[in-house]
Amino acid sequence: MKKYVCVVCGFVYDPAIGMPEDGIPAGTAFEDIPDDWCCPDCGVSKSDFELQEG
Amino acid sequence: MTGIVIIGSGLGGYSLARELRRLDPAVAITMVTADGGELYSKPMLSAAFAQGKDVQALAQKTARQMEGELGLTVVTRQRVTAIDRAAKRVVLGSGEAIAYGRLVLAMGADPRPYRVEGSEEVTVHTVNDLDDYAAWRDGLVPQGRVLLIGAGLIGSEFANDLTTAGQRVTVVDPAPWPLGRLLPRELGEELATALGGIGVTFRLGRSITRLDPGKAVLDDGSVVAFDKALSAIGLVPRTALAAAAGLVVDKGIVVDRWLRTSDPAIFALGDCAQTEAGPLPFVLPLMAEAKALAATLAGRETALSLPALPVVVKTPALPVAVCPPVPGATGEWVVSGEGRDRKALFVGADGQPLGFALSGSFTAERQPLAKEMPDLL
Numbered sequence: 001m002k003k004y005v006c007v008v009c010g011f012v013y014d015p016a017i018g019m020p021e022d023g024i025p026a027g028t029a030f031e032d033i034p035d036d037w038c039c040p041d042c043g044v045s046k047s048d049f050e051l052q053e054g
Numbered sequence: 055m056t057g058i059v060i061i062g063s064g065l066g067g068y069s070l071a072r073e074l075r076r077l078d079p080a081v082a083i084t085m086v087t088a089d090g091g092e093l094y095s096k097p098m099l100s101a102a103f104a105q106g107k108d109v110q111a112l113a114q115k116t117a118r119q120m121e122g123e124l125g126l127t128v129v130t131r132q133r134v135t136a137i138d139r140a141a142k143r144v145v146l147g148s149g150e151a152i153a154y155g156r157l158v159l160a161m162g163a164d165p166r167p168y169r170v171e172g173s174e175e176v177t178v179h180t181v182n183d184l185d186d187y188a189a190w191r192d193g194l195v196p197q198g199r200v201l202l203i204g205a206g207l208i209g210s211e212f213a214n215d216l217t218t219a220g221q222r223v224t225v226v227d228p229a230p231w232p233l234g235r236l237l238p239r240e241l242g243e244e245l246a247t248a249l250g251g252i253g254v255t256f257r258l259g260r261s262i263t264r265l266d267p268g269k270a271v272l273d274d275g276s277v278v279a280f281d282k283a284l285s286a287i288g289l290v291p292r293t294a295l296a297a298a299a300g301l302v303v304d305k306g307i308v309v310d311r312w313l314r315t316s317d318p319a320i321f322a323l324g325d326c327a328q329t330e331a332g333p334l335p336f337v338l339p340l341m342a343e344a345k346a347l348a349a350t351l352a353g354r355e356t357a358l359s360l361p362a363l364p365v366v367v368k369t370p371a372l373p374v375a376v377c378p379p380v381p382g383a384t385g386e387w388v389v390s391g392e393g394r395d396r397k398a399l400f401v402g403a404d405g406q407p408l409g410f411a412l413s414g415s416f417t418a419e420r421q422p423l424a425k426e427m428p429d430l431l
Contacts, residue, residue: 008341009098043337
């Protein structure tokens, strides 16, 4: 599954790890995260993440 | 129709360009920037040193990459010297002029200048953009002595970051505890203790009365010796260009709910703008402003709405999150928890929580708690 990176702070969402503290279990694809989820580091919205290249 | 010109290539300018391009694949966008036009994360400037990040590592993309990605033209290393509102064009330092249909001011803010007796003889750095960061990093020696002026949000982040990277940091601020305007005493003292624990020296309740090369004299007569000095005492919105063009400015460039200045063809967002909620020099309002303004510019008038905005302070020595009440709000802090783990609610006269500050394990509550706070706009 693909990783996504926060355009503001560089936080990387890795589906292999998920965000268990936000109730998102390991193995959750980025597309399946709820739309109101926010970047855990800087707080911007899910739509401010981009597919990590390379 | 003539296109959109954006002045500034910071988070405000690039976020607006990105959002606008999502909504309108065709509109011509020209960006003019005094910088090199690299895309970088401004919030990282006060937290990147301990991670060993230099300027090349912080610059995520070049101006040319951004041009390709967003389909815009970026004019780099050029200042706009005037806005000719009658002719709808901006004049550059080179003498060239660029016509606009609509103009967006995203010029950010300047560091508040630090002035004290002798300060003109001493290099006091500020770090407000990528060029500043390069100048600050240049000449830092291992285990160097850093004089840090200001214990606010950015000052505290720098204190943590520089100390973690091995610098010996002394922080001077007249306030009685760090983040004095954002934290109640209990949390502020915990933060001072935590930063002290990693090696930061605080000289709180003190001011500098005189600066000499390598030496600061404080108001109690004591002397702080330093190799490099850094000031982090706040920001002043860049309003001169707008004021010279006759736009209404106050603390920032005054905008309405649609981010429109007193000229209907000119808009402003980010640290240079003053919304009805006042100047809001944080990332979250800036992103909300970029989205609302992009929609308006793409033809769907969208008023800015701002929910309460939790801000994470990047002090790993003690994680802190704050959600400041609106300026001028009256109420009092109610603090629970103990030690490093504290929760402080700023409660108004009617018992309604208006803002909060969290430390340690309580920072995990910031997003659900922010939903209970009143909207800013």
